[in-house]
Amino acid sequence: MxxxxxxxxxxxxxxxxxxxxxxxxxxxxxxxxxxxxxxxxxxxxxxxxxxxxxxxxxxxxxxxxxxxxxxxxxxxPPAPTAGLRLLFAPLKRDATETVIRMGTELGVTRFCPVVTERTNTHRLNAARLESIACEAAEQCERLDVPGIDPLLPLPEVLSQWPADVALFAALERTGRQATPPAPRVGDGVLIGPEGGFSPREHDMLRRLAFVRPLSLGPLVLRADTAAAAALALVGAGLDAVCGTGL
Missing domain, CATH: 2.40.240.20 (Hypothetical PUA domain-like; domain 1)
Known part of the structure; x- marks a missing residue:
């Protein structure tokens, strides 16, 4: 088959x-x-x-x-994907499509596009992105297709985020690595736009108890590369806890 x-x-x-x-x-x-x-x-x-x-x-x-x-x-038999939610700032068209494709292959259960202070793209072709997610699910042999939420401002999404659900935020040059607690199914990963988060957004994220700063290493990554790296990093911890891959 x-x-x-x-x-x-x-x-x-x-x-x-x-x-x-x-x-x-x-x-x-x-x-x-x-x-x-x-x-x-x-x-x-x-x-x-x-x-x-x-x-x-x-x-x-x-x-x-x-x-x-x-x-x-x-x-x-039916089996839900044991994965993570991905919050990301929309990028230029091809890069956004890459995030959807790679995220689906890495087990993202839901994509949550957010508008940050440095976001340059404020419109998304929802039908196109849903088609890409479907094609990626067909190719990677998962049984479900991740949903894609409407584009919302980052502060609005954070204000509705459950306090008991971890959000691993890729904060460049943070110097801190999120380790405890181990990731759980349904936790989130947050990736910023080209140029990274603004100083005000950095302060806002660090004040939130559910946000866990995540270092992706000493090099500055493209936003789409950072999404794949963060999902792989956090997903490895999830794999160890659940005994299943993303």
Missing amino acids: RDCPRLFISPAHTDPMEAEGQIDLAPGQAHYLGTVMRQQAGAEVEVFNARDGAWRGEIAHLRRDRCSIRLVEQSR
Whole structure:
């Protein structure tokens, strides 16, 4: 099954999956299978979502933008991704898309874009980012697709942050490394914009008890690189606690 195409099936648009059931794909997915992947009737595919897990299926009918999949058997039961939330300041288009792609592969459960004092991008193409997250989930073999929140000011997000949930903030040149307590599923990672957080934001973050300053080393990283580095660093601690990868 690892060599066959994987397709995310939104549980909002289909009944629960069961053996010998049939799923009609969206036109874009049908086009992908027939034109891009050059699949034909009888070929194996894997369909998945967080509600139903992963299912092995066969293409029952495929023509242009129409395709139906016959479900054969469940290959993986439902299992939520044991990951982190990522708060990040939107970057230039390609860099933001990279953050979404890498974050999905590294197990982010929810993306929370925030506006900081030095944020240069104040608009996001939500549909485009959701599509990228879906494609990344299909490629990395996770069962769920992370959600993407609306863009909000950082102070507003922090004011609503639960006091018992840790937020690991990548504060450049902080000289401090967050260690205790160990990260937990549902904790957050915060990455700033190009140019980093402003002095006022640094002060605000250090005053919050749930914020844990996180050092990413002596070098100054691009914001998209910093997101991947922070997720890998905190995720390694989460892996040790949970016994599962991001």
